[in-house]
Amino acid sequence: MRHIIAVLLENEAGALSRVAGLFSARGYNIESLTVAPTDDPTLSRMTLVTTGNDEIVEQIKKQLNKLIDTVKLVDLSEGDHIEREMLMVKVRAERPDREELKRLVDIFRAKIIDVTEVSYVIELTGASRKLDAFIAALPEGLIIEVVRSGPTGIARGSKGLTL
Amino acid sequence: MSLTDAQPDGAVPELSGAEIVIQALVDEGVELVFGYPGGAVLHIYDALFKQGSLKHILVRHEQAAAHAADGYARATGKCGVCLVTSGPGATNAVTGIATAYMDSIPMVVLTGQVPTPFIGSDAFQEVDTVGITRPCVKHNFLVKDVRDLALTIRKAFHIATTGRPGPVVVDIPKDVTDPNIKIPYVYPREIKLRSYNPVEKGHLGQIRKAVDLMLAAKRPVFYTGGGVVLGDGSAQLTELVKATGFPITSTLMGLGAFPMTDPQFLGMLGMHGTYEANMAMHETDVLIAIGARFDDRVTGKIEHFCPHAQIIHIDVDPASIAKNVKVDVPIVGQVASVLADMLRLYREQQPKSPANALNDWWTKIGEWRALNCLKYPANTTAIKPQFAVETLYKVTNGELYLASDVGQHQMFAAQFYPFDAPRRWINSGGLGTMGYGLPAAIGAQLAHPEAQVACISGDASILMCIQELATCQQYRLPIKVVLLNNGYMGMVRQWQELFYESRYSHSYVDALPDFVKLAESFGHVGMRIERPEDLEDAMREAFAMRDRFVFLDVIVDPTENVYPMIMAGKGHHEMQLSPSHSDRELA
Numbered sequence: 208m209r210h211i212i213a214v215l216l217e218n219e220a221g222a223l224s225r226v227a228g229l230f231s232a233r234g235y236n237i238e239s240l241t242v243a244p245t246d247d248p249t250l251s252r253m254t255l256v257t258t259g260n261d262e263i264v265e266q267i268k269k270q271l272n273k274l275i276d277t278v279k280l281v282d283l284s285e286g287d288h289i290e291r292e293m294l295m296v297k298v299r300a301e302r303p304d305r306e307e308l309k310r311l312v313d314i315f316r317a318k319i320i321d322v323t324e325v326s327y328v329i330e331l332t333g334a335s336r337k338l339d340a341f342i343a344a345l346p347e348g349l350i351i352e353v354v355r356s357g358p359t360g361i362a363r364g365s366k367g368l369t370l
Numbered sequence: 371m372s373l374t375d376a377q378p379d380g381a382v383p384e385l386s387g388a389e390i391v392i393q394a395l396v397d398e399g400v401e402l403v404f405g406y407p408g409g410a411v412l413h414i415y416d417a418l419f420k421q422g423s424l425k426h427i428l429v430r431h432e433q434a435a436a437h438a439a440d441g442y443a444r445a446t447g448k449c450g451v452c453l454v455t456s457g458p459g460a461t462n463a464v465t466g467i468a469t470a471y472m473d474s475i476p477m478v479v480l481t482g483q484v485p486t487p488f489i490g491s492d493a494f495q496e497v498d499t500v501g502i503t504r505p506c507v508k509h510n511f512l513v514k515d516v517r518d519l520a521l522t523i524r525k526a527f528h529i530a531t532t533g534r535p536g537p538v539v540v541d542i543p544k545d546v547t548d549p550n551i552k553i554p555y556v557y558p559r560e561i562k563l564r565s566y567n568p569v570e571k572g573h574l575g576q577i578r579k580a581v582d583l584m585l586a587a588k589r590p591v592f593y594t595g596g597g598v599v600l601g602d603g604s605a606q607l608t609e610l611v612k613a614t615g616f617p618i619t620s621t622l623m624g625l626g627a628f629p630m631t632d633p634q635f636l637g638m639l640g641m642h643g644t645y646e647a648n649m650a651m652h653e654t655d656v657l658i659a660i661g662a663r664f665d666d667r668v669t670g671k672i673e674h675f676c677p678h679a680q681i682i683h684i685d686v687d688p689a690s691i692a693k694n695v696k697v698d699v700p701i702v703g704q705v706a707s708v709l710a711d712m713l714r715l716y717r718e719q720q721p722k723s724p725a726n727a728l729n730d731w732w733t734k735i736g737e738w739r740a741l742n743c744l745k746y747p748a749n750t751t752a753i754k755p756q757f758a759v760e761t762l763y764k765v766t767n768g769e770l771y772l773a774s775d776v777g778q779h780q781m782f783a784a785q786f787y788p789f790d791a792p793r794r795w796i797n798s799g800g801l802g803t804m805g806y807g808l809p810a811a812i813g814a815q816l817a818h819p820e821a822q823v824a825c826i827s828g829d830a831s832i833l834m835c836i837q838e839l840a841t842c843q844q845y846r847l848p849i850k851v852v853l854l855n856n857g858y859m860g861m862v863r864q865w866q867e868l869f870y871e872s873r874y875s876h877s878y879v880d881a882l883p884d885f886v887k888l889a890e891s892f893g894h895v896g897m898r899i900e901r902p903e904d905l906e907d908a909m910r911e912a913f914a915m916r917d918r919f920v921f922l923d924v925i926v927d928p929t930e931n932v933y934p935m936i937m938a939g940k941g942h943h944e945m946q947l948s949p950s951h952s953d954r955e956l957a
Contacts, residue, residue, distance in 0.1 A: 217565055220512070221500060221504070221512075224501070224504065228504055228505055232505050262692070265692070266689065266693060269688050269689035272688070272689075273687070273689045275529060275563070275565060275566050276565060278564055278565040
């Protein structure tokens with residue numbers, strides 16, 4: 208099963224590599240990992256997506272908690288939560304395709320953020336599945352480059368993952 | 371003389387980074403540092419030279435520095451400390467760090483690093499020490515600013531010694547120890563890390579659940595590991611086992627936490643454990659695992675592990691619980707504290723359980739014991755290795771601090787040298803590091819100068835850190851090496867015999883040195899014993915030399931194997947006994 212885990216980490220050099228190293232050393236799956244400092248500059252927040260059965264995910268959480276740099280973590284998939292990922296896709300956009308691309312952008316509530324005679328860069332934010340759907344909907348052969356941020360997530364409701 | 375002595379009352383001393391390193395160790399209560407100098411740590415060695423509070427032991431290889439610090443830690447319960455230079459100094463220490471990590475030994479490793487402006491430039495003797503050691507430390511630090519040095523060292527000791535202990539590396543660039551840059555020095559006494567709060571007390575509700583299971587058990591068994599030794603829970607364990615009357619078995623790492631000569635002790639369990647211990651594991655209905663981690667050498671095939679048991683697991687590390695085996699009652703907490711609570715709750719309830727409820731269980735165990743699974747063939751003209759260990763036990767009254775290398779001799783020692791106290795049995799269980807024994811014995815002997823310390827080894831293991839004979843001479847350490855010399859890598863040979871149709875691929879150690887002359891060349895006493903009838907006298911003679919290092923080269927039967935044994939893919943109930951038990955497999 209897919210799990211999305213949010214981790215508050217000490218914003219120390221090497222903290223990220225401790226997490227990445229843990230996953231490779233113990234052979235855990237890691238689908239994506241994003242990290243950036245928070246409003247508190249001493250803390251980083253990491254969102255990672257992993258898959259595994261209950262025992263493995265339980266062990267992943269324990270091992271993450273065991274890292275000295277881990278301050279707190281929460282498995283967002285255990286409750287109601289919101290996930291967002293950002294996609295930027297560069298597509299070939301020559302005259303015959305431009306209209307169709309623009310329509311798709313509108314349907315998915317995406318944005319065109321760069322335009323040339325022959326190309327668009329399209330930005331889209333949403334749940335990962337929506338991004339998948341958008342890529343699948345693009346006419347074949349037009350994609351030049353895809354870049355995705357990996358999902359980030361936050362729990363619904365008033366409670367927060369804070370100190 | 372202390373670096374801070376000359377200060378008038380209340381004044382904060384100004385120290386260089388190098389002096390801070392030394393003074394922080396002194397303030398931490400460190401007595402001994404095991405190390406080897408080199409370019410990146412020269413400022414620290416100069417500060418070491420100028421003071422008199424901290425004793426430094428010069429080893430002959432950085433691997434041995436880590437092993438000796440580790441042996442010191444195991445023999446005392448204190449934190450071991452070693453100091454090595456950058457590059458090869460650090461990489462040489464890695465085997466010792468990984469050894470300590472696998473067995474959860476508290477240790478602080480100070481490594482030199484190239485000056486901060488050179489980091490990342492492939493400078494002379496530069497390696498990414500923090501990167502290389504990351505997977506085999508509890509935590510590590512790179513100190514880039516001298517103002518962080520004292521606090522980082524305090525954190526390192528705090529992390530290494532609390533919770534589930536482990537090695538912590540502090541990597542210190544040379545410019546951070548610059549003798550010309552002095553800053554005010556205050557060593558922090560209290561430390562609080564918001565991201566690190568090891569659990570102390572166990573959850574009482576969980577402990578009560580465990581006690582209820584124990585009271586209802588018909589075939590209970592305690593399975594204890596190194597965590598009991600590390601958590602100083604030996605006294606509490608012994609009291610609890612006595613109060614319950616339950617049988618107890620131990621892993622290799624936990625030997626001595628409960629007196630091994632006590633009739634309630636079933637011997638070690640696992641691959642080379644006793645028949646009675648493994649059968650008890652297979653038949654038990656309530657397993658009480660304490661400070662043990664269900665290692666593959668202990669569980670045998672996991673699908674066959676304790677098929678009838680409800681499992682209680684006490685461990686300070688939550689990640690150890692339910693890692694390999696599902697657990698019914700997990701209890702996270704310090705072993706000593708949890709066991710004390712458990713004993714109290716057990717005693718409150720005890721009268722309800724009939725005193726002779728376990729009679730059937732002990733009768734069953736008695737039948738398994740009657741097989742005498744450790745029986746071995748009598749000496750012929752050759753000395754049996756088992757006999758050598760039994761003789762060692764007899765000669766030393768079981769009172770040794772015994773460091774071991776890795777292989778057959780290690781298993782024979784675990785089977786035939788019953789320890790009645792913790793911290794006496796010092797061996798690399800998790801990583802299985804050949805070469806560990808001699809430097810670990812150095813650490814143990816320095817920790818206990820008056821005690822009898824020996825290293826049991828094999829002719830292959832001993833050569834992996836043989837250079838430490840020089841260290842033993844320099845510090846006049848009266849260690850006794852008991853070498854079970856069979857001319858093979860015995861355990862490799864055993865597996866090749868059993869699983870590779872006796873194709874002894876590179877397990878024969880051709881061109882062994884004359885160990886007597888070798889020992890003598892370092893200034894030690896060497897003795898070679900070839901006949902069974904000479905062994906006891908020779909050992910008595912050796913151990914009577916209280917101020918000499920003696921190397922006993924005991925020539926043993928080259929083809930003896932370690933039995934009983936659980937073959938790969940088998941369960942506890944499928945042990946193979948030795949050929950002297952008419953070679954039958956028990957099912």
